[in-house]
Amino acid sequence: MKRTIITGATVATVDALGTEHPFGWVVVDDATIVGVGGGAAPEWAVRGLGSAGEPLAVRPVVEIVDGTGHLLTPGLINTHHHLYQWLTRGWAQDAILFDWLVALYPAWSAIDADLVEAGAEAAIAVLARSGCTTVADHHYVFPAGSGDILGGIVEAASRVGVRLHGTRGSMDLGRSQGGLPPDFAVETTDAALQASADAVARYHDPSRESMVQIAIAPCSPFSVTSDLLSEAAVLARSLGVRLHTHGSETVEEDAFCLEKFGKTPTQYLDDLGWLGDDVWMAHCVHLDEHAIDRFAATGTGVAHCPSSNARLAAGIAPVPQLLAAGVPVGLGVDGSASNESGQLGSEIRQAVLMNRLRAGADGMTGRQGLYIATMGGARVLGRSHEIGSIEVGKLADLALWKVDGVEHAGIADPVAALTLGAQPPIARLLVHGRTVVQDGELTRVDERAVARAATTAAATLAARVG
Numbered sequence: 001m002k003r004t005i006i007t008g009a010t011v012a013t014v015d016a017l018g019t020e021h022p023f024g025w026v027v028v029d030d031a032t033i034v035g036v037g038g039g040a041a042p043e044w045a046v047r048g049l050g051s052a053g054e055p056l057a058v059r060p061v062v063e064i065v066d067g068t069g070h071l072l073t074p075g076l077i078n079t080h081h082h083l084y085q086w087l088t089r090g091w092a093q094d095a096i097l098f099d100w101l102v103a104l105y106p107a108w109s110a111i112d113a114d115l116v117e118a119g120a121e122a123a124i125a126v127l128a129r130s131g132c133t134t135v136a137d138h139h140y141v142f143p144a145g146s147g148d149i150l151g152g153i154v155e156a157a158s159r160v161g162v163r164l165h166g167t168r169g170s171m172d173l174g175r176s177q178g179g180l181p182p183d184f185a186v187e188t189t190d191a192a193l194q195a196s197a198d199a200v201a202r203y204h205d206p207s208r209e210s211m212v213q214i215a216i217a218p219c220s221p222f223s224v225t226s227d228l229l230s231e232a233a234v235l236a237r238s239l240g241v242r243l244h245t246h247g248s249e250t251v252e253e254d255a256f257c258l259e260k261f262g263k264t265p266t267q268y269l270d271d272l273g274w275l276g277d278d279v280w281m282a283h284c285v286h287l288d289e290h291a292i293d294r295f296a297a298t299g300t301g302v303a304h305c306p307s308s309n310a311r312l313a314a315g316i317a318p319v320p321q322l323l324a325a326g327v328p329v330g331l332g333v334d335g336s337a338s339n340e341s342g343q344l345g346s347e348i349r350q351a352v353l354m355n356r357l358r359a360g361a362d363g364m365t366g367r368q369g370l371y372i373a374t375m376g377g378a379r380v381l382g383r384s385h386e387i388g389s390i391e392v393g394k395l396a397d398l399a400l401w402k403v404d405g406v407e408h409a410g411i412a413d414p415v416a417a418l419t420l421g422a423q424p425p426i427a428r429l430l431v432h433g434r435t436v437v438q439d440g441e442l443t444r445v446d447e448r449a450v451a452r453a454a455t456t457a458a459a460t461l462a463a464r465v466g
Contacts, residue, residue, distance in 0.1 A: 003048065003060035004028040004433065006400060007041045009067025010414040013390040014074050014374045018367065020415070026072060028396040029060060031209060031433040036390055069404030070427055071414040073370065074389050075133025075397035076344045077377025080244075080282040080303035080332030083120035083137045083153060084111055087458045088337040097250045097312045101180060104337060108141045109185045110464040115457045117152030122454035123336050124160045125442055130343035130423060133397040133431045135162050136303070136332070136381060138244060138282065140169025140219040141185060142195070150199050154212055161436040161444045163210070163397070165381050167217035167244050168199035172228045178260065180222045189228045192218070193235055200239050208386055209395060211432065217244040221265055222256045226272060233273040242382055243274065247281035250314045254286050266291035275300045280380045282332060283308075284322070285315040292318065296325040301380035304372060306350040307341065308334030319351065320359045323368065330377030331369075345423040348373050352419055366419030396433040399426060 004027075011024035013036060027035035027045045035042065035051055041064070044053050048060050085108075092103040120137070127135055137153055150166055157164035170192035173179030179186070187195070196216045204214040216236040218224040224245075236243045248254065248265045257265045266287065269275065277299030284302045287295070295302065304317050322329050331351060336342045348369040355364035378388025387397050401417070401424040408417040408424060417424055429437035436443060442450075 001030055001056070001058045001060040002433070003045070003062045004065060004396075004430070005041050005045050005062065006065045006067045006072055006398070009070045009072040009400065011036065011038075011072045011390060012370065012415055014371055015389045015391050024072070026390060026398065028398070028430065028433050031396055033390060033392055033394050033396050035392060065400070065428060067400060069402065071401040071403050071418060071424070072390070073131075073399050073401065073418070074374040074387070075399050075429065075431065076131045076373045077134040077330060077381065077388060078127055078132050078333055078344045079136045079280065079301075079330030079377045079380045080305055080334055081123070081135060081137050082139065082335030082337075083123045083135075083156075084108070084116045084139060084141070084149075085335035085337035086119035086123040086342065086454060087111070087115060087461050089340045091337060095312070096252070097314060098180060098252050100312060100338065105181050105185050107461060107465045109143050109182070110461060111141060111143060111146060111149070113147030113149045113152040115461055116149050117156050118453040118457035120153045121156035121159060121445070122450050123342055124157055124162055125445065125447060125450050126342040127333070127344055128160055128162055128429060128436050128442060129426060129440065130345035131399040131401065131426055131429060132344040133162055133399070133429065133436075134165065134377070134381070134387060136165040136167070136244075138167050138169050138217050140171055140217065142170075142187065150203065154203055158211070159445050160442065161431050161434060163387075163431065164212050165215060166203065166212065167215040168196040169217040169219050170196065170228065170232075171219045171223040173223050173225050177225070186223070189225060189231070192228060193231055196232065197235060197239065200241055204241060206240065209432065213241070215242040215244045220246040220253070221268055222253060229269070229274060230272045237278065243279045245269070245274065245281055247284055248286045248291065249283035249309075250312075251286060264288070264291065266294060270294060278382065280328070280330070282334070283314065283317065285309055285317045287318060287322075292321055292325050292327065295322065295327045299328065301328040301330065303330050303332040303380060304351060305332040305334040305339070306354045307347060308332075308338040310350075310354065311338050316354050316358045318358070319355045319372070320363045328376060328379035329372045330380035331373040343423060344373070345418065348419050349421070349423075366416055369419045370415065396430050398428075398430040400428040401425070402427045
């Protein structure tokens with residue numbers, strides 16, 4: 001058994017009481033947190049005993065990590081991403097969502113499993129270096145003959161060492177039927193449903209310590225038929241997996257739904273069985289009071305993607321109102337082609353600052369930003385009993401941030417270094433108790449090789465579309 005003891009750090013547990021220890025410690029046995037508190041590390045931990053001082057059946061190998069000058073938080077949870085879009089960063093730089101999609105659909109329709117795997121590994125590597133331990137990916141483009149794209153994403157996440165909440169997305173509403181995507185980018189309804197069921201059977205692990213879970217995720221109201229939406233909801237619930245889609249991202253989406261269905265996106269999705277505590281939606285920028293009330297009443301989750309919403313000029317989501325209503329809210333990077341940074345840690349600051357623009361200086365605190373990036377994300381993904389906070393019995397997904405460097409030295413509040421300042425470097429990132437990043441460097445993959453592979457894949461894709 002391996003025991004890791006982190007000592008001397010400011011510990012922000014993000015538990016239900018918001019407990020913090022200005023000088024604290026955390027003890028991890030293999031993949032599980034077995035102790036947390038303030039002051040010096042307890043003798044039982046250092047001596048390799050149980051928390052009551054009793055000998056253990058197997059004496060652990062003890063590693064003590066000096067956390068002096070560091071902030072320890074739960075690992076960050078990314079609730080919405082499109083990893084394959086790492087290959088098209090820098091395209092359509094000054095477009096709103098619909099124009100941006102139209103510009104990029106042709107390129108995305110030329111992807112294959114090998115290209116996606118290379119792009120996903122680079123995107124996940126950047127996420128890990130920004131404190132992210134769990135990645136939710138929404139993949140919905142599956143060109144004919146492109147191979148096992150979802151399998152490539154699973155492999156990429158495994159190599160880097162993070163948890164993956166992958167989704168089997170889909171589009172079946174092509175332009176000839178009144179949808180936004182070109183016909184060559186969509187599947188048939190039956191094919192999408194069968195592929196979704198197959199993905200769950202092949203990759204979904206529902207266990208408590210799962211490293212890979214799969215959700216079913218038709219893309220959006222403007223790219224998916226009502227038949228696919230309603231049947232996907234039935235399928236997901238029969239298989240015991242979660243549902244994900246985009247919702248209320250732009251005013252153009254609102255106009256599309258009102259014109260085509262006579263309803264707002266929330267009303268439309270609600271009528272199709274798409275609100276519930278097993279559902280989370282990305283963006284939710286344009287929610288009225290009725291929609292917020294319905295999200296709260298049903299427990300529907302929201303993935304807030306502040307930088308992507310700004311990049312595409314979509315607007316600022318009403319996060320303070322959502323939180324006040326009790327809606328589960330997590331943080332998301334969104335596709336790397338609409339957020340070229342690809343980092344999750346910096347999205348905390350973006351979320352706080354943007355929501356203050358909307359709601360005032362007291363509209364969102366830094367600690368609320370940290371909450372949605374951790375425990376909020378765990379609620380959105382249905383894993384709040386396993387990850388998202390630093391508590392005894394939870395899985396050891398932890399981020400140790402260096403806050404005594406020149407960017408943050410002397411700051412009055414170490415939590416503010418992360419939530420309002422420049423993103424601190426990662427000294428140690430643990431996922432399931434295993435070190436994935438140490439002193440800012442990935443430990444399980446060669447960063448230079450990952451970068452070279454992503455560069456080659458991006459160039460290959462660009463050449464395919466001319």
